[in-house]
Amino acid sequence: MFAYVARQPILDKDQNVCAYELLFRDGKENCFPNIQPDEATSKILANNHLTLGLEDIACHKTSFINFHKDTLLNEFPSMLDPEHVVVEIVETIPTTEEMITACKKIKDKGYKLALDDYNFNPRWDIFMPYIDIIKVDTHLTDYQTVARHVDKFQKANIQLLAEKVETHEEFNLYNNMGFELFQGFFFARPEVIKQKNLPTSKLALIELMKESANTTFSFERVNAILERDVGLAYMLLRFINNPTVNKRYEITSLRHALNYMGEIELKKFISILALAKLGDDKPMELLHMSLVRAKFCELLSHARKDVDNPPKGFLVGLFSLLDALLSQNLSDVVSKLPIDSEIKQALMGERGRLADYLSVAKAFESANWLNLIRLSKELNVDQKLLHGLFNQSIVWGNGVRQTISPHYPKAQPAVI
Template sequence: MFAYVARHPILDTDKNVYAYELLFRDGRKNCFPDIKPDEATSKIITASHLTLGLEDIACHKTSFINFHKETLINGFPTMLDPESVVVEIVDTVPSDSSLVGACKQIKDMGYKLALDDHNFDPRWDAFLPYVDIIKVDTLRSDFDTIARNLPKFQQAKVKLVAEKVETYEDFNCYRDMGFDYFQGFFFSKPEVIRQRNLPTSKLALLELLQESSSTEFSFERVNAIFERDVGLSYMLLRFINNPTINKRYKISSLRHALNYLGELELKKFISILALANMGEDKPIELLHLSLVRAKFCELVSIAKKDKDNPPKGFLVGLFSLLDALLDQDMSALVGKLPIDDEIRSALCGGEGRLRNYLGLAKAFESANWLALIKLSGQLELSQKMLHGLFNEAIVWGNGIRQSISPHFPRTKVTN
């Protein structure tokens, strides 16, 4: 049951990922599921009982996990590493003395605590001595109320998270107000105040993208393009020697790398290179989200026994955030790129299987479990299997992200 997890990134003022909030499917308000004390040893959330370890699903970043009253009082958070977990108290729990006592005990054991969806209700003041982080729901409180209450928390040296930040305008507003962290999908949307031209000067990438979108693929043409660009050749070798992709061989020649990957994998790599180049000054989380969507849509396509070349499921996921990467309208953007008509239609909201695959990915990202149930039924795919595929996509995305970003920590790979 604990593999049924979604995650929301929490970004800092520079739009780098500080942490991920993990949202569990089985539990009130996506929190850690309520468990009776005698069930703790068999069902507690530890790495050995997760289909996917917390360190992998959270990319070795801090994990914010919601806990309800019963799990806090029973001490369940103490089964987790205090160095990597922030214990979130959901706003619906009764704020009585027993909960205050449980929070004090957890705090004394070295854990960080956060108040979730805080709306400045005085009943939470008793928790302030034990709280490190306060998450403010920016949709539940108006701007003036937030501004009026912020100095009290800043003086107490409590870190502040602005939740449900959905536009760059909101991000800039709350950053200027003094918030430390930001949660919401503002980073995955275009900045309408800017217009960016496609990187037409980067001819090699556009040539490679054209080849990757063709059914008549030529290794000779691709090899010639890579040979003209030392940087692209280096990225190819770095990519293929990543243990997520290749655990057996050390590959040092360009042609060996191309042959080892094969046509379909090479097409995917070329698309990743192009996307990373287009969004080189955007938050790395945006590229990471594209990678996870790409792999998940590909895995769903495989489960449905699609036989596309180029791999359309992969490409529709990978290119689904192009508008945010390039700050342009998607419908105008896709007309400038050499991509398949079915992919183009799905990216612009057209009905069809690819749009449904992408809808599944978005349901996981937003913990929209009702949408997941509906789409899995339409596609006749097991929800349990889909959760496994999404976890697999996260691990794959972590590995690929590390190969294109040397500052990103490595994901653990098991043989």
């Protein structure tokens, strides 16, 4: 048996990621598998469910984890660090005295408890003294019902988290209502277009991305661009000295870095750098998702023995959220990119190997295991390998995210 695991970001009112919900699956149930309570945490997480630690997959932020009846009754959460974990009580648990006692014990040990898919049914009232966060499915509960109860929960010092927030309009609606946390992919979709043309500064970055997508490559031209921009040169040196990229040599000069990296790696760096600059006013999670998708599509391309220069799988993943980063329609963005036609077709959703690689990455993000199984068979790639590649991509994305954002503080558990 191998792990079904995905993660979905939880953002605050400023659209900063403060936690991740870790979606563990046993392939059948929509919650943490019903395991024996005497299994050690290290064995469960390391061997049965994750090849990564919680800190890696959650970027050292708080992890929200679903628990169902048996795992709560057997106090399974107590095997995990209360400073890093929020215990999600799923909506299927019975509202019995036995369950209330179990939740009280968990709460007394220092854990924060979240009530998942709260439907405002009075039967949950007896749990409220132990609840810190209420998660509301915005697609299942009407706005008026939610609005009537917000003041009551705020007075009880219970945080409200809006789930399945898919548009910026929904985010603004629940943000203004008093919700503090948000889960959904609204941040990964473009807002209403307010301008037809990209600013000149961003068009220049698009040109830089052109260099990375060309089959012919000029080291001299790239060197000249970087020499005129101290910030870009500094970021190049940070990137190449990152242990996830280079474990053997310390790079001290710009030309040394260019020679060491080689054409393909330099093309990837240029693309990452341009993307980071393009999205400097957007949620960091957009860039992070792009990085993970890029690395995963590249690793999957290698696993299937594709030979591309530029690395098409990497670029497809990296550019897949350009519409959200630029607040433009994807078709308009793609038309401005002088890139390979196969990459353009994949970004526009036309079927092909690159589009399939991107679909696998999206299946992991949404925990769509049925789609993952189907794509695994179509691509003739073992599903265990896909899970391993995605985990590698998360670790790589974490490292690069830290490297290209020197102002970004070292990741610490979020206060929720």
